[in-house]
Amino acid sequence: xxxxxxxxxxxxxxxxxxxxxxxxxxxxxxxxxxxxxxxxxxxxxxxxxxxxxxxxxxxxxxxxxxxxxxxxxxxxxxxxxxxxxxxxxxxxxxxxxxxxxxxxxxxxxxxxxxxxxxxxxxxxxxxxxxxxxxxxxxxxxxxxxxxxxxxxxxxxxxxxxxxxxxxxxxxxxxxxxxxxxxxxxxxxxxxxxxxxxxxxxxxxxxxxxxxxxxxxxxxxxxxxxxxxxxxxxxxxxxxxxxxxxxxxxxxxxxxxxxxxxxxxxxxxxxxxxxxxxxxxxxxxxxxxxxxxxxxxxxxxxxxxxxxxxxxxxxxxxxxxxxxxxxxxxxxxxxxxxxxxxxxxxxxxxxxxxxxxxxxxxxxxxxxxxxxxxxxxxxxxxxxxxxxxxxxxxxxxxxxxxxxxxxxxxxxxxxxxxxxxxxxxxxxxxxxxxxxxxxxxxxxxxxxxxxxxxxxxxxxxxxxxxxxxxxxxxxxxxxxxxxxxxxxxxxxxxxxxxxxxxxxxxxxxxxxxxxxxxxxxxxxxxxxxxxxxxxxxxxxxxxxxxxxxxxx
Amino acid sequence: xxxxxxxxxxxxxxxxxxxxxxxxxxxxxxxxxxxxxxxxxxxxxxxxxxxxxxxxxxxxxxxxxxxxxxxxxxxxxxxxxxxxxxxxxxxxxxxxxxxxxxxxxxxxxxxxxxxxxx
Numbered sequence: 179x180x181x182x183x184x185x186x187x188x189x190x191x192x193x194x195x196x197x198x199x200x201x202x203x204x205x206x207x208x209x210x211x212x213x214x215x216x217x218x219x220x221x222x223x224x225x226x227x228x229x230x231x232x233x234x235x236x237x238x239x240x241x242x243x244x245x246x247x248x249x250x251x252x253x254x255x256x257x258x259x260x261x262x263x264x265x266x267x268x269x270x271x272x273x274x275x276x277x278x279x280x281x282x283x284x285x286x287x288x289x290x291x292x293x294x295x296x297x298x299x300x301x302x303x304x305x306x307x308x309x310x311x312x313x314x315x316x317x318x319x320x321x322x323x324x325x326x327x328x329x330x331x332x333x334x335x336x337x338x339x340x341x342x343x344x345x346x347x348x349x350x351x352x353x354x355x356x357x358x359x360x361x362x363x364x365x366x367x368x369x370x371x372x373x374x375x376x377x378x379x380x381x382x383x384x385x386x387x388x389x390x391x392x393x394x395x396x397x398x399x400x401x402x403x404x405x406x407x408x409x410x411x412x413x414x415x416x417x418x419x420x421x422x423x424x425x426x427x428x429x430x431x432x433x434x435x436x437x438x439x440x441x442x443x444x445x446x447x448x449x450x451x452x453x454x455x456x457x458x459x460x461x462x463x464x465x466x467x468x469x470x471x472x473x474x475x476x477x478x479x480x481x482x483x484x485x486x487x488x489x490x491x492x493x494x495x496x497x498x499x500x501x502x503x504x505x506x507x508x509x510x511x512x513x514x515x516x517x518x519x520x521x522x523x524x525x526x527x528x529x530x531x532x533x534x535x536x537x538x539x540x541x542x543x544x545x546x547x548x549x550x551x552x553x554x555x556x557x558x559x560x561x562x563x564x565x566x567x568x569x570x571x572x573x574x575x576x577x578x579x580x581x582x583x584x585x586x587x588x589x590x591x592x593x594x595x596x597x598x599x600x601x602x603x604x605x606x607x608x609x610x611x612x613x614x615x616x617x618x619x620x621x622x623x624x625x626x627x628x629x630x631x632x633x634x635x636x637x638x639x640x641x642x643x644x645x646x647x648x649x650x651x652x653x654x655x656x657x658x659x660x661x662x663x664x665x666x667x668x669x670x671x672x673x674x675x676x677x678x679x680x681x682x683x684x685x686x687x688x689x690x691x692x693x694x695x696x697x698x699x700x701x702x703x704x705x706x707x708x709x710x711x712x713x714x715x716x717x718x719x720x721x722x723x724x725x726x727x728x729x
Numbered sequence: 730x731x732x733x734x735x736x737x738x739x740x741x742x743x744x745x746x747x748x749x750x751x752x753x754x755x756x757x758x759x760x761x762x763x764x765x766x767x768x769x770x771x772x773x774x775x776x777x778x779x780x781x782x783x784x785x786x787x788x789x790x791x792x793x794x795x796x797x798x799x800x801x802x803x804x805x806x807x808x809x810x811x812x813x814x815x816x817x818x819x820x821x822x823x824x825x826x827x828x829x830x831x832x833x834x835x836x837x838x839x840x841x842x843x844x845x846x847x
Contacts, residue, residue: 275805310756310759
C-alpha cells in the first residue's frame, strides 16, 4: 500500500468534521437504541446492549466535544479515554477497546486520510481481539474484524476516507447479517448480534451524515415487528385521528420506504413501520372517513396478511382507572409486617388493601436488588418481617436480604403474584410468627397461576414453536402454548390449569391492554366457564396482558 | 431441572464440574485475559496437579453455590465493567447448564496485563 499514486487526490477528514462524524454516530445509535436492545436472546424484553453502547459512546463524545484542539489524533485520544471511563457493560467495554485501538492506530495525525483510517481500523480490531482469551465469533468482534478487512480492500482503490467508511459500512452490514451463521445461540433465537448491530449503527451514522440523511428521527426507521403495536399508540391519539389501523403485509418487491412514508403521510399521522422476517407492519392513525385507505393503499404494494382497526376515541373514554393514593398498612412494633414485591400500580394497591406494610417495585424485567429489599425490611418499625418475592427471579435477592437483616425475616417462596396474594390473605399481624409463616406457606399451594404475554421474538422452547408477536401462556411458570390471539392464549392456560374444577378465576390485566379489551375477555371466559366466578382487576404490570389466578 | 425432584435417585455435581463450566465462561468473557492463583503455594500445588480450573474456587454452603474468581484483566479496560460482566456471565452459564441457582460470584482482580500495542 503506497501513497505515491498520482491519481489519488489528497482527501482527508479534519478535526471539526471528525467531531461531526462521531456526533452523527452517537445520534444514530441513540435513534436505534431500542431496536438494538430488542435483539435479545431471551423472549423477555430486558436487553440493554443498545443502552450500554449509547452510554459508552456518549461518555466518549462528551470527553472530546468541548476540546479546542483541531488535531484528529488528539481528538481520537480523548474519545478513547472517554470511552474507557464511561464503558458500561460487556459491549461498552469492547467498544472502548475499539476506540482505544483506533486512537493508537491513527497515531498523532493532524487530519485523517485514507491510510491512517485503515491503520486505525486494523489496530482497533487487533486491540479488541486482545481483550479476550477465547474470542467468540459471531459477535461485535467479528463485525470489527470484517470492517478492518473491508477498509484494507477499499484502500486498494481509493484514498478517500469517506469512500472507505462507506465501503466499511456495507461490509459491516453483511457481517452483522452473517452473525447467526457463526453463533448458534443467535440462530436459534432468530436474531443478529446486538453488539455487532450497534457497531454497524455507528458506521451508518457517519454515512448518513455524509449523505445528508436525517439522524435523530427515524422516518425511514424500521423497528423490529414487536415494537410496533397498539399499546404504543394509546397515549398518542390526536383529535380528528380517531382510528388506529395496523396492517401486516408482505411486499411484492422491495419496499421503497421514502415513497411509502410519503403516501402514508397523505392519509394520516403517527406512522410507524416495522419489519420482521420479510413481513412489514404498518401503523397509522387516520380520521374516521379514511379508515380503509391505508388498507387499500397497502394492498397495491403487497399481500396483506392481517389488519387491525380500532377506534381510539372509544379507548380513551375507557382508559385505566385514575391513580389514587395508596395507603400502606401501618405496623406496630412486635407485629408481623409483610414486604411484597409488586410489578405494577394495580397489584401494589391490592397488596396494600390486603395489609402489606411495604412494597418493593419489581417484576420479570426489573428485579429489585437485595439492597432495595433490605432497606424496606430495615425501615419497618417491627422486627418480624415476611417477604413475598412473587417472582422466581427475585427469590434469591429476597433470601439474601433475609440473611443480611438483623431482624427475624422469613421469605415465603412465592414465585407468582397469585401465590403472593393467596399467602397475603392468611396474614394475621398479631399472631405467632412460626404459625403465620406456616399458614402462608401452605396457602401458596392453594392457587394456580397463569401469565399471558406477547413473545418479543421467535424462539423454540420446550418443543413449542413460538413466533414473534404470538401470545404465549404460562401455567405456574411453564410454557403452555403459543397462539396467534389473546383469546386462545387465555383459554389454553385455563384448560391446562383445569379451571373447571375450581371456583374463582381472577384476571389481573396489565398496562398494555385496555380496560374494555380486558372486560371483553372476562365476558368470553364467563361464557365458557359458567360455573366459575370471574373477577377482573387492574394489575398494572408491564409486558403481561393478563396474570390469572385460579383458586 | 431441579435436583430434588429426580425420581430415580440423586444427582451429585462436583465442585470441579462447576469450576469447569465457570472456566469456560471466564475464557469467553471480554476483558479477562487469564486466571490467577490466590497465592504461590496454591499456584504450586495446582501447577503440580495440572488443574485447569486454578483461579476458580467453588464452595457449597447450605445448598448454596458460591464461586470465587481470581482473574487478570486487560490493562486499558474499565475494571468495574469487566468484573461485573464476568460475574454475570459465569452466573448465567452455571445456572443455565446445571439448573441450580448460584448464590454469589465474587471477582478478585489479581492483576492487569499490559499488552504491547506497538
